[in-house]
Amino acid sequence: MASHGARGRSGGRPTLEEVAARAGVGRGTVSRVINGSPRVSDATRAAVEAAVAELGYVPNTAARALAANRTDAIALVVPEPETRFFAEPYFSDMLKGVGAELSDTEMQLLLIFAGSDKERRRLAQYLAAHRVDGVLLVSVHADDPLPDLLSQLDIPAVISGPRSAQETLASVDSDNYGGARQAVEHLLSRGRRRVAHITGRLDVYGAQRRVDGYRDALSDAGHGADEALIEPGDFTEEGGSRAMAALLERRPDLDAVFAASDVTAAGARHALREAGRRIPDDVALVGYDDSAIARHMEPPLTSVRQPIEEMGRRMIDLLLTEVADRRPLASRGLDRRQVVLATELVPRSSS
Amino acid sequence: MASHGARGRSGGRPTLEEVAARAGVGRGTVSRVINGSPRVSDATRAAVEAAVAELGYVPNTAARALAANRTDAIALVVPEPETRFFAEPYFSDMLKGVGAELSDTEMQLLLIFAGSDKERRRLAQYLAAHRVDGVLLVSVHADDPLPDLLSQLDIPAVISGPRSAQETLASVDSDNYGGARQAVEHLLSRGRRRVAHITGRLDVYGAQRRVDGYRDALSDAGHGADEALIEPGDFTEEGGSRAMAALLERRPDLDAVFAASDVTAAGARHALREAGRRIPDDVALVGYDDSAIARHMEPPLTSVRQPIEEMGRRMIDLLLTEVADRRPLASRGLDRRQVVLATELVPRSSS
DNA sequence: ATCACTGGTGGGAGCGCTCCCACAGTACCT
DNA sequence: AGGTACTGTGGGAGCGCTCCCACCAGTGAT
Incomplete structure (x- = not known):
């Protein structure tokens, strides 16, 4: 009955x-x-x-969350205004990898933008309420308080691109050092001898590593490091343009430029054109990111490709492991919490 | 103590x-x-x-959700693969409006893609679990089972673009009828007399309304409806191209074309070029959506702009009302559950 | 026989809220 | 005086799960 x-x-x-x-x-x-x-x-x-x-x-998810003290949700936090999120293929590629890896899981993905101050305050509140089991943090700047907040709240997190060599959070990165080496070695193999470098923002660890790769590739090839061939940029087009102009003034005999991003390369190209230098005849140019810009530049830009989609997948892997390890008070499997993926040089006619 | x-x-x-x-x-x-x-x-x-x-x-959100039987979350469901989401500014504009209207609310927004069958099954499960208090449905096709599923589960929902004149769900739409009239009246005011129309997919209600607007604008101006000037398209570039070719064959004397989307217009332009017709000298061309395509076309395309960001805002307004009305077993404020927003003609040199 | 175990199972005791009823106190009518 | 009505407040009774302990076979070792 x-x-x-x-x-x-x-x-x-x-x-x-x-x-x-x-x-x-x-x-x-x-x-x-x-x-x-x-x-x-x-x-x-x-x-x-x-x-x-x-x-x-x-x-009933709520009842489960209450009783088990977990949410079965993770957040992908984008500390940028939404505009950039849509503009840059980086994020959509990343999202594709993340989604794919998550698709045969019960985990639900939340997309959170934290570009403005208001949004960041909301996010802090959100995290404090432990509404997600873990966080994926992409595109973090060096002075961002978010990573520390996360460790403080003891929320598992994976960062894309460590903030320094001593990164404590789990991270997935592409091989910035190796990517830079590939670019420089490619230029040397094409017979270039005076290879300049326009850096990225040097408070970004990955940008530093690219400089390291650039230096080592040159010295390994028997070329002394010529500091006059290095000019700081900031990942923007204007920065690239300005840096290129400075380099041309200082070392008018340069015959190749490795720019820390495709956008930077676009700026450099502009300055080269203005100075009447032909690409690649007078100066060879290599960028970084293999973005749409690279494919559509005139001439098409040789660039270093990062496996962004795979980075997304690996980030989820890492995060799920961290989350799972926290469930029973047991075994931490922290074998490899810092993953570095290989890059690939995509040669085009700019070099 | x-x-x-x-x-x-x-x-x-x-x-x-x-x-x-x-x-x-x-x-x-x-x-x-x-x-x-x-x-x-x-x-x-x-x-x-x-x-x-x-x-x-x-x-603790979970406890609150359990006790109060609500989640304080709503979902924006995109029944498209993620690729399209990123490719079309429609979605990012919509998201911007939605985010803005939600920002001083406790409501949290979930972004859910349901492009593949697998994703759709997941979504159904998700909705069945009542994990959100309401749903925003954008870009729904006529035969989509999702709206019915939502009413069946008694989940408040707002749809962008009603499926028919008898839409039962709350909806926000731009004035497709009026937008089409604007386009046609503009062409007539420019002295065009034989205005053709390439339609959208006619199983989309908005596309039908555009045809209605086109017809009425012509007959109101004293031009008899000439069915030979109407050719079905499907919102794609190839479709537009094919339709244009058919029109040119049938009515070589046409002097203007109103295309149901910018993409369609791009296809039409292609066919016009192939036939040696100059835009706007021989044939004037007007599109719909005022997308990036319109701005970058050669020549720049006159187009009808929809206030997409505002549509997003209004959708949230409606949805929040519906959700709130369900909380106490009280007053339904269903005054205006079908919102229609005005469009704007953006004249450029193609007409 | 007795004593471990082990695989399989039932159900009590929460998880941290919201809802709602009860009730004290004050105020304003009759 | 007694009624009625409100404001402000406390706390019991859940919401629907998971966790864990108790318990019941059955099995093999002693």
Whole structure:
């Protein structure tokens, strides 16, 4: 008689209890089946699954979150205004990788923009409320307080691009050092001898590593480091243009430029044109990121490609591991919390 | 003595109960303060707020969701693959409006892509679990089962672009009829007399309305409807090109074309060029959407602009109203559940 | 036989809120 | 005086899960 709806708000969604009654088992057993515990007999499992299907039972996430103290959600935090998010393929590629890796998981992905101060305050509140089990942090600046907030709140997080060589958070990065070497070695192999470098913002660790790669590639090839061939940029087009002009003034004999980003390269190209230098005839140019800009530049730009989609996938891998490790008070599997992925040089006619 | 942490897991986050103890009031009172109920004396409210601040209390969303049977989250569902989402400014504009209108709300926005079958199944499950209080549905096709699923689950939803004149869901749309009239009237005012129309996919209600607007504008101006001047397209570039070719064959004397989208217009332009017709000298061309394509076309394309960002804002308004109306079993404020916003003609040199 | 174990199971005790009923106090009519 | 009505407040009873302990076979070692 008391089959379903003991306290039956008959209209409502079925509950665990109702499934249990229907299947003739206890609540605990249904819970075990739902959560895929192995310690359930096959017969019982079948009975429960039948009841679930008949009743159209769907677990109540809020109740689960409350009881288990987890949310089964992670956030992808973009500390940029939404405009940049849409403008740069970096983010959509990243999102594609993240989505793919998450697709056969129960985890739900939240996309959070934190470009403005207001949004950042909201985010802090959000994190303080522990509304996600983990955080993916992309495109973080050196002075960003977010990573520290996360460690303080003890929320698992993975960062794309470590802030320094001593990064404490788990991170996934592409090989900035190796990518820079590839670019420079490519230019040298093409017979260039006076290779300049326009750097990125040097408070970004990845930009520093690119400078290191540039230097080492030159010295390994027996070229002394010529500091006059290095000019700081800031990843912007104007910065690239300004830096190029400075370089041309200082070292008019340069025959190649490695720019720390495609956008920077676009600026450099502009300055080169103004100075009447032909690309690649007079000066070869290599960028970084292999963005749409590179493909559409005139002439098409040789660039270093980062496996961004794979970075997204690896970030999820890492994060899920960190989240899982926190569930039982057990084994930390921190074997490799800093992942570095190889880059690839995409040669085009600018070099 | 028993001030805080009656059952104190000292490490954990403070709870409502702890705040109540600290402030020397009952749980109910703290809850009232947190939720902004007016029936709390100023003195008590101040005491509670102080306790909240001292303890750094943040409400537990899961507990609240469980007890109150709401989630304080809404979903923006995009039934397209992510690629299109990033490619078309429509979505980013929409998102901007939505975000703006939501920013001084406690509501959290979830972005859900449902392009593939797998994703759609996930979404259905997600909605069945009632993980959001409401849904924003953009870019829905006529045969999409999603709207019905939503009404069936009794989840408030707002659709961008009604599926028919009898749309039951709340909707926000731009004035497709009026926009088409604007386009045609503009062409007539420029002295054009044989204005053709390449339609959109006619299973999209908005496309039908554009045809209606086109027809009425012509007949109101005393031009009989010439069905030979109407050719179905499908919103794609190839479709536009094909339709244009057909029109030219059938009515080589046409002197203007109103295309149901900028993309369609791009296709039409191609066909016109191939046929040796000059734009606008021989044939004037008007598109729809005022997208980047319109601005960058050669010659720049006259187009009808939809206020997409405002549409996003209005959709949120409507949705929040619907969600609020469902909270107490009270007053439905369904005054205007179908919003239509005016369009604007942006004249450029193609007409 | 007795004593471990082990796989399988039931159900109590929470998780941290909101809802709502009860009730004290004050104020304003009859 | 007694009624009625409100404001402000406390706290019990859930919301629907998970966790964990207790318990019941069955199995093999002693």
